[in-house]
Amino acid sequence: MGKLDGKVAWITGAAGGIGAAVAQLFVAEGATVLLSDLDGEAVVKLAESLGPRAGAVAADITDPAVNAALVKLAVDRHGGLDIAILNAGIEGVVSPIPDYPVNVFDAVLAVNVRGVFLGLKAAFPAMKARGGGSIIITSSTSGVRGTTGLIPYTASKHAVIGLMKSAALEGAKDNIRVNTVNPAPIETRMMDAIAEGLNAKNPGAARKQMEAGLPFRRYGKPEEVAKLMLFLASSDASYCSGGVYMVDGAVTAGRV
Numbered sequence: 001m002g003k004l005d006g007k008v009a010w011i012t013g014a015a016g017g018i019g020a021a022v023a024q025l026f027v028a029e030g031a032t033v034l035l036s037d038l039d040g041e042a043v044v045k046l047a048e049s050l051g052p053r054a055g056a057v058a059a060d061i062t063d064p065a066v067n068a069a070l071v072k073l074a075v076d077r078h079g080g081l082d083i084a085i086l087n088a089g090i091e092g093v094v095s096p097i098p099d100y101p102v103n104v105f106d107a108v109l110a111v112n113v114r115g116v117f118l119g120l121k122a123a124f125p126a127m128k129a130r131g132g133g134s135i136i137i138t139s140s141t142s143g144v145r146g147t148t149g150l151i152p153y154t155a156s157k158h159a160v161i162g163l164m165k166s167a168a169l170e171g172a173k174d175n176i177r178v179n180t181v182n183p184a185p186i187e188t189r190m191m192d193a194i195a196e197g198l199n200a201k202n203p204g205a206a207r208k209q210m211e212a213g214l215p216f217r218r219y220g221k222p223e224e225v226a227k228l229m230l231f232l233a234s235s236d237a238s239y240c241s242g243g244v245y246m247v248d249g250a251v252t253a254g255r256v
Contacts, residue, residue, distance in 0.1 A: 002029035009081075012087050015035075019035070019088075022085055034070065036057050083233045088115055089111060090153075123135060134237070136233060137163070138181055139161055140182055142154045143182055149198070180243070184220055184246075184249055
Protein backbone atom coordinates (compact mmCIF):
# COMPACT_ATOMS: atom_id res chain seq x y z
CA MET A 1 0.00 0.00 0.00
CA GLY A 2 1.09 3.55 -0.76
CA LYS A 3 1.07 6.42 1.71
CA LEU A 4 -1.39 8.32 -0.51
CA ASP A 5 -3.69 5.57 -1.75
CA GLY A 6 -7.06 7.03 -2.74
CA LYS A 7 -5.93 10.63 -2.32
CA VAL A 8 -6.37 13.38 -4.90
CA ALA A 9 -3.60 15.97 -5.16
CA TRP A 10 -3.31 19.24 -7.07
CA ILE A 11 0.25 20.40 -7.80
CA THR A 12 0.99 23.87 -9.18
CA GLY A 13 4.24 24.62 -10.96
CA ALA A 14 4.29 20.91 -11.71
CA ALA A 15 6.55 21.09 -14.77
CA GLY A 16 9.49 22.44 -12.73
CA GLY A 17 12.09 20.36 -10.95
CA ILE A 18 10.45 20.19 -7.52
CA GLY A 19 6.90 19.96 -8.88
CA ALA A 20 7.78 17.12 -11.23
CA ALA A 21 9.58 15.20 -8.47
CA VAL A 22 6.54 15.60 -6.19
CA ALA A 23 4.20 14.42 -8.96
CA GLN A 24 6.30 11.32 -9.63
CA LEU A 25 6.55 10.41 -5.95
CA PHE A 26 2.87 11.02 -5.23
CA VAL A 27 1.75 8.82 -8.12
CA ALA A 28 4.15 6.11 -6.96
CA GLU A 29 2.54 6.35 -3.50
CA GLY A 30 -0.98 5.85 -4.88
CA ALA A 31 -2.31 9.37 -5.42
CA THR A 32 -4.24 10.69 -8.37
CA VAL A 33 -2.70 14.01 -9.40
CA LEU A 34 -3.91 17.08 -11.25
CA LEU A 35 -0.87 18.95 -12.53
CA SER A 36 -0.95 22.61 -13.52
CA ASP A 37 1.75 24.84 -14.96
CA LEU A 38 2.02 27.85 -17.22
CA ASP A 39 4.15 25.67 -19.53
CA GLY A 40 1.34 23.57 -20.95
CA GLU A 41 3.48 21.46 -23.25
CA ALA A 42 5.87 20.41 -20.48
CA VAL A 43 3.18 19.63 -17.94
CA VAL A 44 1.16 17.55 -20.40
CA LYS A 45 4.30 15.59 -21.29
CA LEU A 46 4.93 14.96 -17.60
CA ALA A 47 1.39 13.75 -17.01
CA GLU A 48 1.60 11.38 -19.96
CA SER A 49 4.78 9.88 -18.54
CA LEU A 50 3.06 9.21 -15.20
CA GLY A 51 0.14 7.21 -16.56
CA PRO A 52 -3.64 7.24 -16.12
CA ARG A 53 -3.64 8.67 -12.57
CA ALA A 54 -2.14 11.95 -13.78
CA GLY A 55 -3.84 14.76 -15.66
CA ALA A 56 -2.49 18.13 -16.72
CA VAL A 57 -3.78 21.63 -17.42
CA ALA A 58 -1.95 24.71 -18.69
CA ALA A 59 -2.84 27.36 -16.13
CA ASP A 60 -2.01 30.85 -14.93
CA ILE A 61 -2.41 30.64 -11.15
CA THR A 62 -2.53 34.45 -10.78
CA ASP A 63 -6.12 34.29 -12.12
CA PRO A 64 -8.83 33.61 -9.48
CA ALA A 65 -11.13 31.94 -12.00
CA VAL A 66 -8.36 29.58 -13.10
CA ASN A 67 -7.69 28.41 -9.54
CA ALA A 68 -11.39 27.85 -8.92
CA ALA A 69 -11.69 25.94 -12.20
CA LEU A 70 -8.73 23.69 -11.36
CA VAL A 71 -10.19 22.71 -8.00
CA LYS A 72 -13.60 22.15 -9.60
CA LEU A 73 -11.94 19.91 -12.17
CA ALA A 74 -10.34 17.82 -9.41
CA VAL A 75 -13.69 17.52 -7.64
CA ASP A 76 -15.69 16.75 -10.78
CA ARG A 77 -13.20 14.31 -12.23
CA HIS A 78 -11.93 12.59 -9.09
CA GLY A 79 -14.53 13.22 -6.41
CA GLY A 80 -12.67 15.71 -4.23
CA LEU A 81 -9.39 17.30 -3.25
CA ASP A 82 -7.20 16.02 -0.41
CA ILE A 83 -3.82 17.63 -1.05
CA ALA A 84 -2.71 20.92 -2.61
CA ILE A 85 0.96 21.57 -3.34
CA LEU A 86 1.14 25.32 -3.98
CA ASN A 87 4.55 25.24 -5.58
CA ALA A 88 4.44 27.60 -8.58
CA GLY A 89 7.00 30.36 -8.32
CA ILE A 90 9.36 32.57 -10.30
CA GLU A 91 12.68 34.12 -9.30
CA GLY A 92 12.59 37.43 -11.18
CA VAL A 93 15.98 38.89 -12.06
CA VAL A 94 19.14 39.39 -10.04
CA SER A 95 19.56 43.12 -9.46
CA PRO A 96 20.37 45.62 -6.70
CA ILE A 97 17.38 47.49 -5.26
CA PRO A 98 17.92 50.86 -7.03
CA ASP A 99 17.96 49.15 -10.43
CA TYR A 100 15.27 46.53 -9.81
CA PRO A 101 12.53 46.73 -12.49
CA VAL A 102 9.18 47.54 -10.90
CA ASN A 103 7.27 45.42 -13.41
CA VAL A 104 9.39 42.38 -12.53
CA PHE A 105 8.86 43.01 -8.81
CA ASP A 106 5.09 43.05 -9.43
CA ALA A 107 5.25 39.87 -11.53
CA VAL A 108 7.14 37.95 -8.83
CA LEU A 109 4.67 38.97 -6.13
CA ALA A 110 1.74 38.12 -8.40
CA VAL A 111 2.89 34.53 -8.95
CA ASN A 112 4.56 33.80 -5.63
CA VAL A 113 2.12 35.46 -3.24
CA ARG A 114 -1.16 36.18 -5.03
CA GLY A 115 -1.00 32.73 -6.64
CA VAL A 116 -0.64 31.03 -3.25
CA PHE A 117 -3.47 33.09 -1.74
CA LEU A 118 -5.74 32.17 -4.64
CA GLY A 119 -4.78 28.51 -4.28
CA LEU A 120 -5.70 28.58 -0.59
CA LYS A 121 -8.95 30.37 -1.37
CA ALA A 122 -9.93 27.76 -3.96
CA ALA A 123 -8.80 24.69 -2.02
CA PHE A 124 -10.33 25.41 1.40
CA PRO A 125 -14.01 24.79 0.53
CA ALA A 126 -13.24 21.57 -1.36
CA MET A 127 -11.12 20.24 1.50
CA LYS A 128 -13.76 21.15 4.05
CA ALA A 129 -16.29 19.16 2.04
CA ARG A 130 -13.84 16.26 1.98
CA GLY A 131 -13.44 16.29 5.77
CA GLY A 132 -9.98 17.84 5.75
CA GLY A 133 -6.77 17.91 3.77
CA SER A 134 -3.16 18.99 3.58
CA ILE A 135 -1.85 22.13 1.89
CA ILE A 136 1.89 22.51 1.39
CA ILE A 137 3.36 25.80 0.20
CA THR A 138 6.83 25.98 -1.28
CA SER A 139 8.75 28.76 0.45
CA SER A 140 12.56 28.92 0.62
CA THR A 141 15.46 29.57 2.93
CA SER A 142 14.96 33.08 1.53
CA GLY A 143 11.71 33.06 3.50
CA VAL A 144 13.59 33.17 6.80
CA ARG A 145 16.62 35.33 5.92
CA GLY A 146 17.66 38.10 3.55
CA THR A 147 19.04 37.50 0.06
CA THR A 148 20.83 40.23 -1.86
CA GLY A 149 19.84 40.87 -5.45
CA LEU A 150 16.54 38.99 -5.19
CA ILE A 151 14.40 41.37 -3.16
CA PRO A 152 10.93 40.47 -4.54
CA TYR A 153 11.67 36.74 -4.39
CA THR A 154 12.84 37.10 -0.79
CA ALA A 155 9.83 39.21 0.15
CA SER A 156 7.48 36.72 -1.50
CA LYS A 157 8.94 33.74 0.34
CA HIS A 158 8.59 35.57 3.66
CA ALA A 159 5.01 36.48 2.73
CA VAL A 160 3.86 32.93 2.06
CA ILE A 161 4.96 31.90 5.55
CA GLY A 162 2.54 34.52 6.87
CA LEU A 163 -0.19 33.22 4.59
CA MET A 164 0.50 29.69 5.82
CA LYS A 165 0.32 30.59 9.51
CA SER A 166 -3.02 32.37 9.15
CA ALA A 167 -4.38 29.58 6.95
CA ALA A 168 -3.26 26.91 9.43
CA LEU A 169 -5.23 28.62 12.19
CA GLU A 170 -8.32 29.05 10.01
CA GLY A 171 -8.13 25.52 8.65
CA ALA A 172 -7.69 23.67 11.93
CA LYS A 173 -11.40 23.51 12.75
CA ASP A 174 -12.01 21.75 9.45
CA ASN A 175 -9.01 19.40 9.74
CA ILE A 176 -7.15 21.29 7.02
CA ARG A 177 -3.41 21.28 7.69
CA VAL A 178 -1.18 23.96 6.16
CA ASN A 179 2.63 24.04 6.21
CA THR A 180 5.55 25.46 4.26
CA VAL A 181 8.56 23.59 2.97
CA ASN A 182 11.66 25.77 2.72
CA PRO A 183 14.39 24.45 0.43
CA ALA A 184 17.95 25.69 0.13
CA PRO A 185 19.40 25.81 -3.41
CA ILE A 186 18.06 22.80 -5.32
CA GLU A 187 19.09 21.34 -8.68
CA THR A 188 16.48 23.19 -10.76
CA ARG A 189 16.15 25.58 -13.69
CA MET A 190 15.59 28.40 -11.20
CA MET A 191 19.01 27.97 -9.61
CA ASP A 192 20.62 27.86 -13.05
CA ALA A 193 18.90 31.16 -13.86
CA ILE A 194 20.06 32.74 -10.60
CA ALA A 195 23.64 31.63 -11.26
CA GLU A 196 23.48 33.19 -14.70
CA GLY A 197 22.06 36.38 -13.19
CA LEU A 198 24.95 36.53 -10.76
CA ASN A 199 27.60 35.92 -13.43
CA ALA A 200 26.34 35.88 -17.01
CA LYS A 201 29.82 35.24 -18.40
CA ASN A 202 30.56 32.31 -16.11
CA PRO A 203 27.47 30.91 -14.35
CA GLY A 204 29.46 27.80 -13.44
CA ALA A 205 31.74 29.93 -11.28
CA ALA A 206 28.71 31.50 -9.59
CA ARG A 207 27.36 28.06 -8.83
CA LYS A 208 30.67 26.92 -7.36
CA GLN A 209 30.73 30.00 -5.17
CA MET A 210 27.19 29.29 -3.91
CA GLU A 211 28.00 25.63 -3.27
CA ALA A 212 31.08 26.62 -1.29
CA GLY A 213 28.80 28.47 1.12
CA LEU A 214 26.57 25.44 1.74
CA PRO A 215 27.42 23.16 4.68
CA PHE A 216 26.98 20.04 2.52
CA ARG A 217 28.89 21.71 -0.33
CA ARG A 218 26.20 20.73 -2.82
CA TYR A 219 22.74 21.70 -4.02
CA GLY A 220 19.85 19.60 -2.80
CA LYS A 221 17.93 17.31 -5.13
CA PRO A 222 14.26 17.78 -6.05
CA GLU A 223 13.58 14.28 -4.75
CA GLU A 224 14.82 15.31 -1.31
CA VAL A 225 12.22 18.07 -1.19
CA ALA A 226 9.51 15.75 -2.52
CA LYS A 227 10.06 13.24 0.29
CA LEU A 228 9.40 15.90 2.91
CA MET A 229 6.26 16.96 1.06
CA LEU A 230 5.12 13.33 0.98
CA PHE A 231 5.41 13.14 4.77
CA LEU A 232 3.42 16.35 5.24
CA ALA A 233 0.76 15.24 2.76
CA SER A 234 0.30 11.84 4.40
CA SER A 235 -1.48 10.75 7.56
CA ASP A 236 1.97 10.40 9.18
CA ALA A 237 1.81 14.19 9.64
CA SER A 238 -1.75 14.26 11.02
CA TYR A 239 -0.84 16.69 13.83
CA CYS A 240 1.59 18.83 11.81
CA SER A 241 0.19 22.20 10.86
CA GLY A 242 1.45 25.76 10.95
CA GLY A 243 5.05 24.62 10.54
CA VAL A 244 8.02 25.95 8.62
CA TYR A 245 9.90 22.83 7.50
CA MET A 246 13.46 23.34 6.33
CA VAL A 247 15.06 21.06 3.77
CA ASP A 248 18.27 23.01 3.54
CA GLY A 249 21.29 20.91 4.48
CA ALA A 250 21.90 23.04 7.62
CA VAL A 251 22.06 26.31 5.65
CA THR A 252 19.97 28.13 8.26
CA ALA A 253 21.26 26.26 11.32
CA GLY A 254 22.15 28.67 14.09
CA ARG A 255 20.51 31.65 12.38
CA VAL A 256 17.99 33.64 14.39
